[in-house]
Amino acid sequence: MTAVAHAEGHGQDAHPPAAHKSSRVEAPLLGIYLFLASEAMLFGSFFAAYFFARVSAAPGEWPPEPFTLPVYLALLNTIILATSSFTIHWAVQSVKRNHRAGLVAGLGLTMLLGLTFLLIQGREYTRLGFAPKDGAFATTFFGLTGLHGLHVIVGLSLLSFAFVRAIRGHYSSTHHLGVEIPGIYWHFVDVMWIIVYTTVYVV
Numbered sequence: 401m402t403a404v405a406h407a408e409g410h411g412q413d414a415h416p417p418a419a420h421k422s423s424r425v426e427a428p429l430l431g432i433y434l435f436l437a438s439e440a441m442l443f444g445s446f447f448a449a450y451f452f453a454r455v456s457a458a459p460g461e462w463p464p465e466p467f468t469l470p471v472y473l474a475l476l477n478t479i480i481l482a483t484s485s486f487t488i489h490w491a492v493q494s495v496k497r498n499h500r501a502g503l504v505a506g507l508g509l510t511m512l513l514g515l516t517f518l519l520i521q522g523r524e525y526t527r528l529g530f531a532p533k534d535g536a537f538a539t540t541f542f543g544l545t546g547l548h549g550l551h552v553i554v555g556l557s558l559l560s561f562a563f564v565r566a567i568r569g570h571y572s573s574t575h576h577l578g579v580e581i582p583g584i585y586w587h588f589v590d591v592m593w594i595i596v597y598t599t600v601y602v603v
Contacts, residue, residue: 432581436588439551443592446544447599453536463537470524474601477520478594484513485590488559492583495566495576503571503579507563510586514556521549541600548589548596555589558582 425433457464491506525542532542562582565571571579 426577428577428581429584432584436585439588440592443544443547443595446540446547447595450540450544450599453540456536463541464535467530467537469541469601470527471601473520473524474597477517478597480513480517480520481590481593484510484517485587487513488583488586492576492580495571495579496573498573500566500569500571503566504563507559507566507579511556511559511563514552514559514586518549518552518556521545544596544600548593551589551592555582555586558585 454462463469487506487509489506491503491510494500494502494506530538532539559582562579565578
């Protein structure tokens with residue numbers, strides 16, 4: 401008896417059964433968590449290089465002379481990114497409640513704060529008075545902050561796609577991974593900056 405005849409004989413369609421899910425976490429969410437784990441290791445390598453440069457430097461104050469860092473400007477950027485974590489959380493919670501206006505507003509404010517962060521960071525670069533080629537400290541400083549800045553740009557790109565789709569009404573309380581995944585990524589970016597700020601500007 402053929403497979404079709406067998407299916408017809410039992411009054412069933414020929415479609416295969418749903419695949420068994422071995423994890424309670426949805427595949428896209430599991431994917432972003434694994435991706436961020438690899439990104440954390442990437443940042444870890446840059447932190448290792450920074451600490452190696454610091455340990456290898458001559459005893460004394462850090463950063464070594466004549467380097468100075470705008471600590472208070474970096475603190476302002478930290479406050480901006482910390483605030484953006486609240487706005488993206490607002491956006492995610494809004495879409496889960498089918499509150500479209502809150503979703504759009506939360507995404508828009510998060511993007512505005514992220515762009516402000518980048519503009520301040522770029523302004524800081526132009527007024528530092530040193531370049532990546534000026535020694536181990538300068539190289540590792542630009543490496544860490546530049547790597548983070550690149551992640552902010554990627555995050556803003558993801559948020560801009562989500563923002564456009566939110567305006568078009570593509571999300572709902574049952575379909576919001578397109579907002580939740582960029583939100584998780586953005587929280588990662590915020591946490592990484594707090595670590596960078598503490599490591600480079602404070603400690």
